Amino acid sequence: MNGNTFESSMRSRYFKQRLFFGAVRLSALVITLALLGILAYILANGFRAISWEFLTQPPTDSMTKGGIMPAIVGTLYLTVGAILVALPLGVVSAIFLTEYAKQGALSRIIRIGVNCLAGVPSVVFGLFGLGFFVVFLKFGSSILAGALTLGILILPTIIGAAEEALKAVPQTFREASLALGVSKWDTIFRIVLPSALPGILTGAILGVGRAAGETAPIMFTAAAFFTAVLPKSIFDEVMALPYHIYVLATAGTHIEETRPLQYGTVLVLIALVLGIDLIAIIMRSMMRRNKRW
Amino acid sequence: MNTLKTRKKILTQHAEAMIIRYTFGFFAFLAVLLLGLILVFLFREGLPLFKQISVADFLFGTAWYPTYTPPEYGIWPLIVGSLAVTFFACLIAVPLGLLSAVYIAEIAPARIKEILKSVIELLAGLPSVVLGFFGMVIVGPWLQETFDLPTGLNIMNASVMLAIMAIPTISSISEDALYAVPREFKEASYALGATRYETIIRVIIPAALSGISTAVILGMARAIGETMVVLMVAGGAAAIPESIFDAVRPMTASIAAEMGEAPFRSGHYHALFATGIVLFVITLAFNLIADYISNRFRETGSGTL
Amino acid sequence: MVTVEKDFIIRTKNVDFFYSAFRALSDITMDFEKNRVTALIGPSGCGKSTLLRLLNRMNDLIDGTRVEGEILFEGRNIYASDVDPVEIRQRIGMVFQKPNPFPKSIYNNITYAPKLAGIRNTGEIEALVEESLKQAVLWDEVKDILTKSAMTLSGGQQQRLCIARALAMKPDVILMDEPTSALDPISTAKIEELIDTLKKRYTIIIVTHNMQQAARISEYTGFFYLGKMIEFNATEKIFTNPDVKQTEDYITGRFG
Numbered sequence: 001m002n003g004n005t006f007e008s009s010m011r012s013r014y015f016k017q018r019l020f021f022g023a024v025r026l027s028a029l030v031i032t033l034a035l036l037g038i039l040a041y042i043l044a045n046g047f048r049a050i051s052w053e054f055l056t057q058p059p060t061d062s063m064t065k066g067g068i069m070p071a072i073v074g075t076l077y078l079t080v081g082a083i084l085v086a087l088p089l090g091v092v093s094a095i096f097l098t099e100y101a102k103q104g105a106l107s108r109i110i111r112i113g114v115n116c117l118a119g120v121p122s123v124v125f126g127l128f129g130l131g132f133f134v135v136f137l138k139f140g141s142s143i144l145a146g147a148l149t150l151g152i153l154i155l156p157t158i159i160g161a162a163e164e165a166l167k168a169v170p171q172t173f174r175e176a177s178l179a180l181g182v183s184k185w186d187t188i189f190r191i192v193l194p195s196a197l198p199g200i201l202t203g204a205i206l207g208v209g210r211a212a213g214e215t216a217p218i219m220f221t222a223a224a225f226f227t228a229v230l231p232k233s234i235f236d237e238v239m240a241l242p243y244h245i246y247v248l249a250t251a252g253t254h255i256e257e258t259r260p261l262q263y264g265t266v267l268v269l270i271a272l273v274l275g276i277d278l279i280a281i282i283m284r285s286m287m288r289r290n291k292r293w
Numbered sequence: 294m295n296t297l298k299t300r301k302k303i304l305t306q307h308a309e310a311m312i313i314r315y316t317f318g319f320f321a322f323l324a325v326l327l328l329g330l331i332l333v334f335l336f337r338e339g340l341p342l343f344k345q346i347s348v349a350d351f352l353f354g355t356a357w358y359p360t361y362t363p364p365e366y367g368i369w370p371l372i373v374g375s376l377a378v379t380f381f382a383c384l385i386a387v388p389l390g391l392l393s394a395v396y397i398a399e400i401a402p403a404r405i406k407e408i409l410k411s412v413i414e415l416l417a418g419l420p421s422v423v424l425g426f427f428g429m430v431i432v433g434p435w436l437q438e439t440f441d442l443p444t445g446l447n448i449m450n451a452s453v454m455l456a457i458m459a460i461p462t463i464s465s466i467s468e469d470a471l472y473a474v475p476r477e478f479k480e481a482s483y484a485l486g487a488t489r490y491e492t493i494i495r496v497i498i499p500a501a502l503s504g505i506s507t508a509v510i511l512g513m514a515r516a517i518g519e520t521m522v523v524l525m526v527a528g529g530a531a532a533i534p535e536s537i538f539d540a541v542r543p544m545t546a547s548i549a550a551e552m553g554e555a556p557f558r559s560g561h562y563h564a565l566f567a568t569g570i571v572l573f574v575i576t577l578a579f580n581l582i583a584d585y586i587s588n589r590f591r592e593t594g595s596g597t598l
Numbered sequence: 599m600v601t602v603e604k605d606f607i608i609r610t611k612n613v614d615f616f617y618s619a620f621r622a623l624s625d626i627t628m629d630f631e632k633n634r635v636t637a638l639i640g641p642s643g644c645g646k647s648t649l650l651r652l653l654n655r656m657n658d659l660i661d662g663t664r665v666e667g668e669i670l671f672e673g674r675n676i677y678a679s680d681v682d683p684v685e686i687r688q689r690i691g692m693v694f695q696k697p698n699p700f701p702k703s704i705y706n707n708i709t710y711a712p713k714l715a716g717i718r719n720t721g722e723i724e725a726l727v728e729e730s731l732k733q734a735v736l737w738d739e740v741k742d743i744l745t746k747s748a749m750t751l752s753g754g755q756q757q758r759l760c761i762a763r764a765l766a767m768k769p770d771v772i773l774m775d776e777p778t779s780a781l782d783p784i785s786t787a788k789i790e791e792l793i794d795t796l797k798k799r800y801t802i803i804i805v806t807h808n809m810q811q812a813a814r815i816s817e818y819t820g821f822f823y824l825g826k827m828i829e830f831n832a833t834e835k836i837f838t839n840p841d842v843k844q845t846e847d848y849i850t851g852r853f854g
Contacts, residue, residue, distance in 0.1 A: 013488050013489065013490075013491065017361075017488050017489060017490035017491075017492055019488045020493075020494070021400060021490070023392060024392045024393075024396045024400060026396055026398050027388065027393050027396070027397065028391045028392075028393050028397075028401070028405075028409055029465075030389060030413050031389060031409075031413065031460060033391055033410065034457055035412050035415060035416045035417070037417070037418075038424075038457075040426050040429035041427065042423070042427070065385050066461065070539050079421070083623070089320055089323065092320045092321065092325060093316050093317075093320055093323070094319040095317055096314075096318050096320070096321035100314050100317060100318065101318065101321075101595060102437055102661075103661065106318070108320075109322075109325060109352060110321050110322060110324060110325055112325075112581075112584060113324045113325035113327075113328050114323075114324045115580060115584055116325060116328055116580050116581070117328055117578055117579065118580075118581035119511070119514055119576050119577065119579065120328075120331065120518075120573065120577075121518030121519070121520065121545060121572055121573070121576055122333070122421075122518070122519075122520055123518075123520040123545045123549050123569070123572070124331065124518075124550075124572055124573050124576075125331075126552075126570050127306075127334075127335060127338075127548065127552075127565075127566060127569040128330070128331045128334055128335065130552070131334035131335070131566070132330065132334045136334070136577045138507055155324065155327075156324070158534070159324070170698075171494060172694065172696065172698040173596055173698065173700060175659070175694065175698070175702075176694065176698040176700065176760070176763075177698075177700070177710075177711075178656065178659065178687065179473070179654060179656060179687055179689035179691065179692035179764075180328075180683065180685075180687065180691065180692070180710070180711035180763065180764065180767055181684055181686075181715065181767060182684070182711050182712060182714050183306070183678060183684050183686030183687075183691075183714075184709070185310065185313050186308075186714050190710070190714070195701060196371060197773075206418075207391055210336035210418075213418070213419075213420025213421070213422070213423070214420070214421075215420070215421065215422045215520070215521045216520040216521060216545075216549055219549060219552070219553070220552055220553070240421040242521075245422050245423070245426055246422050246425070246521065246524075246525070249426055249430070249525065249541065250429075250524075250525060251430060257569070258429075262426065262430075266423055266426055269422075269423060270419070270420075270423055273418055273420055274419075276416055276418075277414065277415060277418040278415075281411055281414060288295060306682060306684070307682070
C-alpha cells in the first residue's frame with residue numbers, strides 16, 4: 001500500500017474520531033450545564049426567600065407573605081404514608097420473585113405487570129386514585145387517598161431495588177444455612193434479608209424522593225391549596241410542596257407578587273429531593289466499598 | 294434434636310411453608326391486580342362518554358370544547374399535541390442521551406464517569422413541577438424575547454424541558470446496554486486495527502441496538518406521559534399546531550388542568566377519564582414493545598451486526 | 599469365627615438422578631459404614647458431588663431434578679414423601695468447597711442454627727460453641743475474638759469455622775465437598791488431621807479430586823466415572839490392587 005494514502009486515510013479516520021469524541025464530550029457538558037444552570041437559577045432567586053419564618057410559619061396575606069410550613073408537613077405525611085404502603089408490599093413481592101418463583105409463567109406475568117405499572121403516567125395514577133380511593137372507597141380527598149396513590153406509584157421502584165438487593169446476596173449463604181437444617185423461611189428472614197437490607201433501604205430512600213416531588217397523583221386525591229389548620233386525621237386534605245408551587249405559579253391571585261416565595265418553595269423542594277437522592281447515592285457507594293464478600 | 298419428628302409435625306411445617314409461599318405470591322400478584330384495577334376504574338368512569346359520542350369522533354374529532362354548549366369532545370388536537378412535544382423532545386434527548394451514555398460507558402475516565410453518572414441521576418430526581426416552573430419562568434420569557442413571540446409557552450419550550458426529563462432514562466438504559474456488549478467484540482475490532490471511534494460506531498452500538506431501542510422507547514413513553522412540565526409550559530391551546538412556536542395542549546395537561554373544574558360525572562368528567570384511557574393504552578403499548586424487544590434479544594444474544 | 603455385623607448408617611439403593619432429561623447418576627448402590635471415612639473420587643463431572651448432595655437433599659434446591667431409587671438413613675428412605683428435608687439436614691451436615699461463613703460474628707455463626715432448632719439456655723449455648731470450636735481445632739485461635747466478624751479469619755480458619763458450625767448441630771453424618779481444595783497445604787493438613795479425630799464420633803463422607811488425600815484419610819473409597827460407580831472398596835485395596843482396570847488407570851494417572 002502506498003505510504004501516502006495510508007497516512008492520509010489514517011488522518012481522516014482520526015479526524016472523524018476527534019469530531020465524535022468532541023460531540024460526545026459536548027453532550028456531557030450540555031447535560032451538566034443544564035443541571036447546574038437550573039440549580040443555580042433556583043438558588044440565586046430563591047435563597048432570599050428562605051428564612052426560619054419561611055420554613056416554620058403558615059402562609060398569610062393570600063400567600064404573599066408568611067411561610068410554607070403546612071406544605072412541608074403535608075409533603076412529609078404523604079411521603080411517609082406512601083413508603084409505609086410501598087415498602088412492605090414491595091419487599092414481600094421481591095422476596096417472592098427472587099426466592100420462591102424464579103421462573104415460570106407466574107413470575108413472568110408479575111414481572112410484566114410490575115414493568116407496566118412502572119410505565120403508567122403519573123396523571124393516570126391521579127385519575128385512578130380519584131376514581132378508586134376518593135370516590136369508590138369513599139376516602140374522599142385525603143392523606144389516605146394521596147398516600148395510597150403515591151404508594152402504588154413508587155411500588156415498582158421499591159420492587160426493583162429490593163429484587164436487585166436480594167439477588168446480590170451470594171447463593172452460598174443460602175446453601176450454608178439450608179445445609180444446617182434451617183428452614184427456607186428462616187434462611188430468608190435471618191440471612192438473606194439482613195444482608196439485602198442496605199440495598200433495600202437505598203431503594204426506599206429513592207422512592208421517598210420520588211414521592212415527595214410528584215404533583216399529578218395528589219392533585220385530585222389529597223392536595224388542597226390552602227388548609228387553615230394542620231391535618232388532624234388521615235381523612236383530611238393537606239397542602240403539599242409540589243402542588244403549592246404549581247398553584248402559586250399558575251393560578252394564584254398574586255402570581256407576580258408571590259414569585260419570590262415560589263422560588264423559595266421550589267428551592268425547598270429541590271433541597272429536599274436532591275438531598276434525599278444524595279443520601280441514597282452516598283449510601284450506595286459506601287456499600288460498594290464495604291462489601292466484604 | 295436427634296429424633297425424627299412425627300408425621301404430624303412435618304405436615305404442619307409443610308403447611309407453614311405453603312402458607313408463606315402463597316401469601317407472598319398473592320402480594321406479589323397484587324401489582325398485576327392493581328394494573329387491572331386501574332384499567333377497570335378508568336373504564337368505569339370513562340366509558341359513559343361513549344353514550345354521547347362515538348369512539349371515532351372522540352379520537353379524531355378536531356374540536357376540543359368541553360365547556361361549550363353543546364360541548365365538543367374531539368381529542369385529536371390533544372393527541373397531536375402529545376405527539377408533537379414528544380417528537381421534538383426526543384430529537385433533543387436521543388442524541389444527548391445516547392452520546393452521554395457512550396461517553397460514560399466507553400470514553401470517560403473513572404472520576405469523570407462517576408461525576409457524570411451522579412449528575413444524570415440528580416437530573417432524573419428533579420421533580421417535574423420544578424422543571425415546569427423553570428420552563429415557565431426562565432425559558433418562556435427568554436424565548437419570547439429572542440424570537441419575538443406573543444408567548445414563550447409553546448412546543449419548543451415543552452420539548453426542551455421534556456428532553457431534560459427523558460435524557461436520564463435514555464442515558465442510563467443505553468449505558469447498561471453498552472456495558473453488556475461482550476469484551477470479545479471490542480477486542481476483535483481493535484485487533485483488526487480499527488480506531489476507538491470506528492469500534493464504537495460499527496461494533497459496539499450495533500451490538501447494543503436492542504437495548505438502545507428499549508431506552509429510546511422508554512424515554513418516549515416518559516415524555517408522552519409527563520404531566521406537570523407540559524401543563525405549565527406547553528401553552529394550553531387545544532388546537533393543532535402549525536409551527537414549533539405554537540402552543541399545544543397535550544392529553545396529560547388537559548386532564549390535569551380540567552379535572553378540577555369538571556363537574557362530577559358530567560360529560561366533561563367522563564371525557565377526561567376517556568382521555569386517560571387513551572393515554573394509558575399508548576404508554577402501555579410503548580412499555581410492552583420495549584419489554585418485548587429487550588426480552589427477545591436477550592435470549593438470542595447481542596443481535597446481528 | 600465371629601463376624602462383626604457392620605453398621606451401615608446410609609445406604610443407597612439403585613439411585614438414578616436426572617437434571618431434566620440428562621441422567622447424571624446411574625444405578626448407584628453403596629453402603630456407608632458408621633464412624634468411618636468414605637471418600638468419593640473421580641474426574642471432573644463424574645457425579646461424585648451430585649451424589650453427595652443427594653444425601654442431604656440439597657439437590658432439592660435445583661429446579662427440574664428427579665431422583666429414582668432409595669436413599670436410606672438409619673433404615674428410612676429420606677426421599678419418602680413424609681420426610682422433612684430440613685430435619686434430614688439437621689442430622690446430616692455439610693461442609694462446602696469454598697468456605698462460606700455468614701457475615702456475622704464467629705460466635706453467631708455457630709449459634710445460628712442451634713438457636714433456630716430450639717436451644718435457648720445460654721449456658722448450654724456457650725458450652726456448645728466451645729465444644730464445637732474445640733472439635734474443629736479452632737478454639738485456641740479464636741477463643742478471645744468470638745465477637746469478631748467471621749470474615750476477618752483466614753481461609754483455613756474460615757473452613758474450620760464452617761466445620762465447627764456444622765458440628766454444633768450434633769449431626770450423625772458430615773458430608774464434605776472438596777473441603778480443602780480452596781486451601782493452602784498447611785490448612786489442608788490441619789483439616790485432614792481434624793477429620794481423623796472426628797470420625798470417632800461422626801460418619802464422614804468426603805468428595806475429593808485429590809487421590810492422595812483420599813488414600814491418606816479414608817477407610818473406604820468409591821471411584822466414579824460418568825455418573826456410574828465403577829468400584830467401591832476398602833481404600834487400601836483401591837489404591838494398591840483395584841479390581842477394575844478403569845480404576846487402576848485413574849489411580850495411576852492414565853486419565854482424568
